[in-house]
Amino acid sequence: MGDRVTPTLRVVQPGILTTVQDAGRPNAVAAGVPPGGAMDRFALAAANLLVGNERGAAALECTLTGPRLVAERDCVIAITGGDLGPSIPMWTATTLGAGDELSFSGRRAGARAYIALAGGVVGDRWLGSMSTNLMCARGGMHGRALIGGDVISMGDLEYPAEAGFSLREELRPDYSDPTLRVIPGPQVARLPKTFFGERFTVTTSSNRMGYRLEGPPLEAPGEELLSFPVIAGVIQLPSGGQPILLMADHQTAGGYPVIATVTSASMPQAAQLAPGDDVWLVETSIADALAARAAQRAALESLTS
Amino acid sequence: MPRRRSAVKVPKVRVYPLGDTALLAELGSRLDTALNTRAIALAAALKKRRDVRQAIAGHVSVTVQFDPDLITLDALAAAIRRLAARRPPMEEPGRLHRIPVVYDGPDLEDVASRLGLTTQRIIDLHVRPIYRAFMVGFVPGWAYLGPLPEELITPRRAMPRTSVPAGSVAIAGQQTGIYPLDSPGGWNLIGRTSVRLFFPDSDPPSLFRSGDRVKFFAADG
Numbered sequence: 001m002g003d004r005v006t007p008t009l010r011v012v013q014p015g016i017l018t019t020v021q022d023a024g025r026p027n028a029v030a031a032g033v034p035p036g037g038a039m040d041r042f043a044l045a046a047a048n049l050l051v052g053n054e055r056g057a058a059a060l061e062c063t064l065t066g067p068r069l070v071a072e073r074d075c076v077i078a079i080t081g082g083d084l085g086p087s088i089p090m091w092t093a094t095t096l097g098a099g100d101e102l103s104f105s106g107r108r109a110g111a112r113a114y115i116a117l118a119g120g121v122v123g124d125r126w127l128g129s130m131s132t133n134l135m136c137a138r139g140g141m142h143g144r145a146l147i148g149g150d151v152i153s154m155g156d157l158e159y160p161a162e163a164g165f166s167l168r169e170e171l172r173p174d175y176s177d178p179t180l181r182v183i184p185g186p187q188v189a190r191l192p193k194t195f196f197g198e199r200f201t202v203t204t205s206s207n208r209m210g211y212r213l214e215g216p217p218l219e220a221p222g223e224e225l226l227s228f229p230v231i232a233g234v235i236q237l238p239s240g241g242q243p244i245l246l247m248a249d250h251q252t253a254g255g256y257p258v259i260a261t262v263t264s265a266s267m268p269q270a271a272q273l274a275p276g277d278d279v280w281l282v283e284t285s286i287a288d289a290l291a292a293r294a295a296q297r298a299a300l301e302s303l304t305s
Numbered sequence: 306m307p308r309r310r311s312a313v314k315v316p317k318v319r320v321y322p323l324g325d326t327a328l329l330a331e332l333g334s335r336l337d338t339a340l341n342t343r344a345i346a347l348a349a350a351l352k353k354r355r356d357v358r359q360a361i362a363g364h365v366s367v368t369v370q371f372d373p374d375l376i377t378l379d380a381l382a383a384a385i386r387r388l389a390a391r392r393p394p395m396e397e398p399g400r401l402h403r404i405p406v407v408y409d410g411p412d413l414e415d416v417a418s419r420l421g422l423t424t425q426r427i428i429d430l431h432v433r434p435i436y437r438a439f440m441v442g443f444v445p446g447w448a449y450l451g452p453l454p455e456e457l458i459t460p461r462r463a464m465p466r467t468s469v470p471a472g473s474v475a476i477a478g479q480q481t482g483i484y485p486l487d488s489p490g491g492w493n494l495i496g497r498t499s500v501r502l503f504f505p506d507s508d509p510p511s512l513f514r515s516g517d518r519v520k521f522f523a524a525d526g
Contacts, residue, residue, distance in 0.1 A: 026358070026359050026370075027359070028510070029359070029361055029442065030361060030441065030442075030509065030511075030514075030515075031441060031445060031446065031503075031509045031510050031511035032441050032442040032443060032444055032445045032446055032447050032485075032503075032511060033445045033510065034445075126505070127508060127510065135445075135486075136445060136505050137505075138505050182324075183322050183323075183324050183325060184322075185321070185323070186321035186323075186329050186331075223334070224478070225334075226334070226335075226336060226363065226364035226365060226366075227363060227364060227440065227442070227443060227449060228329060228331075228363030228364065228366045228368060229361040229362075229363050229366075229367075229368035229440075229442060230323075230368065231323055231324070231327050231368065231370060233323075233324050234323060234324075251442075251443050251444060252361075252442040252443060252444075253363065253440065253442035253443045254443075258323070258329075261322070261323045261324035261327070262324065263324055263325050264324060264325055264326050265325075286322060286325050286378060289324070289325035290325050290373055293325060293326075293373070
């Protein structure tokens with residue numbers, strides 16, 4: 001990408017929480033800074049590939065309600081992820097002409113939609129990433145969520161952007177599937193009985209840092225643990241018995257027992273959960289998890305050939 | 306004079322999957338400077354591998370994110386056991402930070418009465434050691450420092466505070482630390498410092514790095 005930056009999309013209404021996100025800042029965790037980045041990496045990659053970007057380019061992550069945007073000039077965009085009722089088809093590269101408006105009618109499935117812009121969304125770069133970190137007020141749109149009046153800029157186009165590319169329907173994730181596949185965690189043996197197959201509900205204490213889950217009472221008694229670095233997908237069990245599923249903006253270390261980790265292929269589904277949603281945690285094998293991961297990658301590769 | 310090989314204890318490494326693309330390698334379960342040194346060296350060695358995306362040392366463990374297309378969990382676990390059995394490189398002494406503390410924290414008296422010590426004795430004990438930064442993480446700029454003198458070991462508060470001001474100096478268990486940002490927290494607050502720990506516009510943004518040394522001294526408010 002070159003250095004030219006072109007103002008492209010004007011924000012009329014920002015939606016509940018719309019932020020600039022890319023593939024995150026994995027190297028900042030050594031300083032205790034959350035890795036951040038798009039919650040649904042499959043949707044981010046698909047949106048970018050559809051418009052001809054690198055899969056980890058910055059895009060807009062829209063939560064529960066989408067924004068209202070007006071194109072200041074002709075551009076090509078793609079919307080993927082959760083279905084928040086966009087005014088253009090999802091999973092398809094679409095041209096917006098100058099003056100065209102993009103709006104969302106309301107949540108139909110999932111919780112987070114991604115809007116990629118051919119040339120990439122351009123935001124502040126912080127510690128190697130344009131992802132917005134709200135706690136540190138850095139990255140993306142000056143470290144904050146979008147507000148009315150903001151103008152989203154696009155980066156240089158290497159090739160003229162083309163509309164029309166689409167991800168085949170059968171290759172899109174099934175966000176309505178309420179099961180998350182998990183691999184048992186390091187401290188799972190502390191639990192007197194298994195929680196696999198049980199129903200949990202995502203509580204209102206849930207955000208980009210993590211989700212607190214309500215379900216059958218759980219306890220993992222044992223010696224206090226020394227904190228260790230954790231990753232997104234880890235399910236911790238603090239005293240009190242409500243597990244926490246760590247998501248993109250998670251604290252980088254934890255001292256609570258880790259009872260399971262959501263597989264990489266189930267993380268896009270996890271990213272699409274909202275408070276009040278029910279979810280089932282189902283044990284799987286590493287071999288099956290890797291097979292599901294390979295299938296997702298093949299779906300993305302169908303966009304690059 | 307070279308140390309004899311037999312004097313070096315080889316840690317037993319336990320490896321657990323963290324999902325399908327990461328693992329936790331535990332070298333031990335207790336706070337131990339030698340094991341922490343090994344964990345830091347192990348993370349550094351793992352980071353150089355092409356099949357490893359990220360390796361971060363914990364107190365006595367390493368969390369490794371790897372590329373499952375290049376290596377299996379079992380093969381990486383075997384490589385980690387081989388690396389951990391190696392004698393760790395002679396550790397360079399970490400950078401020494403001297404941190405002024407005003408010992409007037411809201412939990413100072415409570416900690417003193419719980420431990421049956423005077424507040425002055427708490428201060429004298431807290432400034433005595435040169436602490437080690439075992440691990441940086443949790444929140445931006447936080448470092449777990451320790452070990453504390455035995456007499457200062459005390460559990461965290463039963464009810465965590467919803468807000469602890471940045472710069473608060475705290476103790477819990479065998480450890481001490483400084484809150485880098487205003488945040489919730491359950492540690493016992495014994496003092497405060499004006500030293501900043503997190504510089505968002507520097508790279509790296511954290512004052513402390515794993516393996517650094519920290520000495521507190523009492524300052525006037």
